[in-house]
Amino acid sequence: MIPEAGRTKTTHLFFGPQHPGVTGNMSVEMWFDGDEITKAVTHVGYLHRGFEKLMERRLWIQNFPLVCRICVPEPDINEECYAMAVETLAGITVPERAKWIRTMVLELARLGTNLMVFGGQGGTIGMGTAAMWGITLRDFVLDLFEELTGGRVYHMYIIPGGVRRDLPEGFGRRMISTLDSIAERLPEMDRLILNNAVFKDRTIGVGMVDPAWVDELGLVGPVARGSGSGRDVRKDDPYEAYAHLDFQVIYETGNDIYSRTVMRRREIDLSISLLRQILENMPEGPVSTRLPNLTQWKVPPGEVYARLESSRGEYGYYVVSDGGTRPRRVHVRGPSYVHATALLERMLVGANIADVSNIMVSLTTCPPEIER
Amino acid sequence: MRFTDIFSPFLAWTRASKKADTIPYPYKDNPGSDRYRGFHKNDIEKCIGCGRCHDICQNEAIDMVKVADADPEKGDSKLRPMVDYGRCCWCALCIDVCSTGSLSMSNTYSWSTFNADTCKYVPGVDSRTWDDSEKGYRQDNEILGWAGSPRVPMTVLTPEERIKGFEEVVKGYSMAEAVVEASRCIRCGLCVTACPTHMHIPEYIAAITSGDIEEAVKLFYDNNPLPEMCGKVCTRQCETVCAMGYQGEAIAIRWLKRFACENFESLSEVLGTDLEPVASGKGTVAVIGAGPAGLSASYYLARMGCDVHVFEADDEGGGVAQHAIPEYRLPASGYAKQMEVFEKAGVNFHYGKPVTPGKFRKLMKKYDAVFAAPGLQRSSDLRMEGADLPGVLHALYFLKDDPDKKNHDLGDTVLVIGGGNVAMDTARTSRRLGCRVIVSYRRRIEDMPADDEEINEAMEEGIDFRPQTIPARIEKTSTGLRYVYFKAVMVEDPDGGRPKPVKESDEEYHLDVNTIFLAIGQAPSLDFLPLEVASTLKTRWGLIEVDENQFTGVENIYAGGDVTPGAGDVVTAVADGVRAAKAIFRKVNRNG
Amino acid sequence: MADDLMTMLRETVEDYRVIRKRHGYLHVSVPRERVMEVIVTAKSRCGKNVLQLISAVDRIERDIFQLTWILESTEDASIFMVSADYPREGCKVPTLKDMWPSAVFFERELREMFGIEFPGNPRQDEDFLLEGWEGIPPMRRDFDTLEYSMKTYGERRKREHVDPRRLIAEHTGEWDTPVPSRKEKS
Incomplete structure (x- = not known):
């Protein structure tokens, strides 16, 4: 693959780990022939904090403030996944209202993340304005989180057995008004990003994901759905309140960055619609089940794989208990594990050097999911 | 690509005429929300220093520290949490588990200081600007129930069934119920401050949680040789200070003790080799009265190798507690089981031997020490x-x-x-x-x-x-x-x-x-004392005054139980016996 | 699809053990000699065409590594999990790189974190998360994170913690029993 020395000049370059175009901290080692990449190898490990090992040393309940730190933009999926796994192992039933609140939190998180990535996709090709607008809209969502959970970034809200607090008085009203103002501004972002000659030029036909790769590599989420796949855990294996919600799985068939961006844009609309449905149909009742004494809580022995749909695709926790007060093993399987390694290494071959960060953002590679 | 795609991005300029979303800090403040998890606050009067916040903190950010060098008192360790903001992750687990609900968070999230050490402080003691903050994260035990839970309900006879006869009202826990109830304990040890005889409560509850009931019984006997009686009729001062009792129900410490004892047919078999004397103590001790105080002193003295003789006016031991408390509260069935332990431990009982002044003089001569625990007779x-x-x-x-x-x-x-x-x-x-x-x-x-x-x-x-x-x-x-x-x-x-x-x-x-x-x-009856002793003893309202070692002030005479001022319950009498045993052993072995 | 799997299992391996089963979710444990056969058949016959995860659990008390492969079907999104036990010492597990290219990365991670070898994986000796790691693989149960942290970063600034339980015990003299206690608790 690497051209023989002397025939053409090959450049060897490290992209990241400190680079604004890289999502998170990871590096891609690349060999170029001119502007064209001939080989790419991803290097991860800059964000390895040993979460899985640490979890084995902590009480079951002490892990829920820890797991959310695996993903900064969308921490709630980790809390939810961990909670679902522990609930299955311990045989805990979650109250109906808690399920709806959890679904609401997950959709809010998805909305916030997709807004950021949608804007960020513009940012990678030099449209700083789009990136800032995305962040601004996400901040409105964070305001809602702050009110609901007491934290803006790490919410630590979904616990095994339910959620930590009920909705504050008037929360639904404020959420609707935030959703309205986001929906009102989205056409502006569309004009800036999707209906932009430069953006189209840089994304249509670029960063192609062959639909055959979906099965071969196990691609999930917007990456798979941007290539015509219909994989969506919300529909395939409905968890929490998703079975009661009316929605269709969104997919695009362009296989390129543009169709993945359109995918995300439509996901934003879907999240807003789901949030409105959730608020209308949310039942009354308790929001949490009582847990045993937290410092002595022993979860019965067993193994379980719990999964859900994050903004980046299927997200899973493989949790093993040996009947003790601490987990025996927690294995986090994030979608980026494959997207940022096997897929990225394959996609980058033949790509232009200027498109690397464009491609990476379109896959929303998230190194903490690989390294944990 | 459409022709309009070239122009539409320029419409972004329309934003320039609209109001900015950015908050113009510091001209405009942006306070945290009502539930914001900001810096900690602690209601120092409400806090009991149970250390629950320390136990739950996954970052080891909370240390329990002595404040103003105060010593523990009944129901309060006088320790207070110190938060290290270099480690705190603001998860607020400490707030949700706080047993009294004294710990909370303000909605203040920014603080600048030139001295990094001040980022480690004791909320409520070291004053901070957010101490009076109205907003911030508060505990809601109604929702989570992490700070206090209900106890495992005890099966009791219905009032209609009860009055039909003398059947015991309380049915006791099953093994499964006891383990669940025991697992509610947070092992803070505050109960020990309230127990007159300072039993190892957290340890024996832990033993029950792990299913090791024998170990629990052995721990009882460390400082209470009447565990089954206490398991049924104790005044349970421990439960009044239980940290779990503030927002839930106190751990059923008494019922757990009862469960552990009732779990065995024979307590002396459980104790086994523990009943052999552990030391070759010298000295002979006479104990007057085989009530809880007398029994307790005699058990420990016998275990230390002393020659102990108990003189009891009645035909049986156990005192007024065993014989005046009706069957439906304290059935006689547990009596023999507990008395067997004393006999196996080598205590010599002399029943039907009321002590008269003459006899008392003889005892004083013959024995190295006398422990008077006759109880209240009249x-x-x-x-x-x-x-x-x-x-x-x-x-x-x-x-x-x-x-x-x-x-x-x-x-x-x-x-x-x-x-x-x-x-x-x-x-x-x-x-x-x-x-x-x-x-x-x-x-x-x-x-x-x-x-x-x-x-x-x-x-x-x-x-x-x-x-x-x-x-x-x-x-x-x-x-x-x-x-x-x-x-x-x-x-x-x-x-x-x-x-x-x-x-x-x-x-x-x-x-x-x-x-x-x-x-x-x-009322007590001090008729058994010879005049020369009675006249030198210090008494108050007819009760014998003693020091912290149950010493009466008269050479070699100790007293305890109901005849000395105190709460007048079983466990206080047992505690008197424990203290007397310690003091008498020291006395007779130093002199001997 | 799950029923189909059960038929397949009955035909392929006699002694499998079901760990968890519900609609669209099956987790079985099979002898390690047959595990590759089960995976290959599950992919070819039962439509479990996606490799979702390869994980390991260090069952140090039984001196084994429990390897678990999680497969998924893109058809109906059902999950099929296969576990097999391998001896801890010199653990060698067949690679799945030819069936799923993504297996290369899962196996690299297990090689690094548990020291499990996957002969045939061309990149198994490349550093994945840990650069230049020496000593025992960190995800093994006998690797002590606290000890490592103290050795590498030094002890943390002295804590001032006073344990309430210990303070109360000292203050009340509860362990100063008339007869010395068999058990001294801290």
Whole structure:
């Protein structure tokens, strides 16, 4: 693959780990022939904090403030996944209202993340304005989180057995008004990003994901759905309140960055619609089940794989208990594990050097999911 | 690509005419939301220093530290949490598990300082600007229940079943129930501060949680040789300070102790080699009275190798606790089981041997030390017209002397004067004998010295309470007795004491009954002491005064139990015995 | 699809053990000699065409590594999990790189974190998360994170913590029992 020395000049370059175009901290080692990449190898490990090992040393309940730190933009999926796994192992039933609140939190998180990535996709090709607008809209969502959970970034809200607090008085009203103002501004972002000659030029036909790769590599989420796949855990294996919600799985068939961006844009609309449905149909009742004494809580022995749909695709926790007060093993399987390694290494071959960060953002590679 | 795609991005400029979303800090503040998880606050008066926040903190950000060098007191370790903001992750687990709910968070999230060490402080003690903050994360135990939970319900007989006979009211926990109840313990140890004999409560509860009941029993015997009796009738001061009791129900410490003992047919088998003397102590000790105090002292002295002789006036040991408390609270079945332990430990019992002044002189000569624990022998008299009429009985003697209560014909209606445990026991026993029972007490129901539990159960059993009644006299009628009384009002004591009952008016009320029980208190009888001893002892209200080692001040004489001032319950007597054993052992072995 | 799997299992391996089963979710444990056969058949016959995860659990008390492969079907999104036990010492597990290219990365991670070898994986000796790691693989149960942290970063600034339980025990003298206690608790 690497051209023989002397025939053409090959450049060897490290992209990241400190680079604004890289999502998170990871590096891609690349060999170029001119502007064209001939080989790419991803290097991860800059964000390895040993979460899985640490979890084995902590009480079951002490892990829920820890797991959310695996993903900064969308921490709630980790809390939810961990909670679902522990609930299955311990045989805990979650109250109906808690399920709806959890679904609401997950959709809010998805909305916030997709807004950021949608804007960020513009940012990678030099449209700083789009990136800032995305962040601004996400901040409105964070305001809602702050009110609901007491934290803006790490919410630590979904616990095994339910959620930590009920909705504050008037929360639904404020959420609707935030959703309205986001929906009102989205056409502006569309004009800036999707209906932009430069953006189209840089994304249509670029960063192609062959639909055959979906099965071969196990691609999930917007990456798979941007290539015509219909994989969506919300529909395939409905968890929490998703079975009661009316929605269709969104997919695009362009296989390129543009169709993945359109995918995300439509996901934003879907999240807003789901949030409105959730608020209308949310039942009354308790929001949490009582847990045993937290410092002595022993979860019965067993193994379980719990999964859900994050903004980046299927997200899973493989949790093993040996009947003790601490987990025996927690294995986090994030979608980026494959997207940022096997897929990225394959996609980058033949790509232009200027498109690397464009491609990476379109896959929303998230190194903490690989390294944990 | 469409032609408009070239121009549409320029429409972004329209934003320039609109209001900015950015908050112009510092000109405009952006306070945290109502639930914001900001810097900690602690209500220092409410905090009991249980260390729950420390235990739950996954970042080890909370240290429990001594504040103003205060020592632990009953129900408060006097330690307070210090938060290290270099480690805190603001998860607020500490808030949600805080047993008293004293810990909370303000909505302040920004703070600048030149001294990094001030980022480690004791909330509530070291003052901070957010101490008065109204907003911020607060505990909501209604939702989570992490700070206190209900106890495992105890199976008890229904009031209808109870009054049919003398069957034990409380059924006890099963193994599974006990383990669940024990697992609620947070092992803070505050209960130990309240227990007169400082039992290893968190450790034995932990042993029960892990299913090692034998270990629990062995731990009981470290400082309480009457665990089954305490497991049934203890006044459980430990439960009043239990950290879990603030927002939930206290751990059922007493029932767990009861469960562990009832789990075994024989306690001496569980203790096994633990009953052999651990030291070759010298000295001989005479113990007067085989009640809880005497038994407790004799057990530990025997274990340390002393030659211990117990002199008891009755035919059996166990004292007034074992013999006056009715079957439905403390069945006789546990008696032999516990006494076997004392015999196996090498205590010599001499029953039916009342101590007289002459005998006491002999004991003083023959033994290296004497521990006097005779208890309270006399029931107090009510100085009132008609108190000596036939049909007016002393409750204590009624309970103690006649276990079957068959020899008494109480008639249809019984009146009990008094509000202590003896009054309750007598009332409930009479109820079980088929009588209609009335309890007359001078103060209010909440002032009654009896256990709340006993009062509630008595009410459930249909006993008629007449609080705030002052006895006037008892008259004889053709059918029985007439109890004449005044109604009382409570008057605040100007000196700050508890409110006193005062006659409402001179109007007299009466009740026609068949039997009247006097249960207004017990008094000691120091007749057994020779004059030369009695005259040198310090006494107060007829009770023998002792120091913290149960030493009376008279050479080689120690005293404990109800004959010394104190709470007058089983566990206090046991604690007296434990202290006396320690002091006597030191004494006789140093001199010997 | 799950029923189909059960038929397949009955035909392929006799002694499998079901760990968890519900609609669209099956987790079985099979002998390690047959595990590759089960995976290959599950992919070819039962439509479990996606490799979702390869994970390992260090069952140090039984001296084994429990390897778990999680497969998924893109058809109906059902999950099929296969576990097999391998001896801890010199643990060698067949690679799945030819069936699923993504297996290369899962196996690299297990090689690094548990020291499990996957002969045939061309990149198994490349550093994945840990650069230049020496000593025992960190995800093994006998690797002590606290000890490593103290050795590498030094002890943390002295804590001032006073344990309430210990303070109360000292203050009340509860362990100063008349007869020395068999058990001294901290």
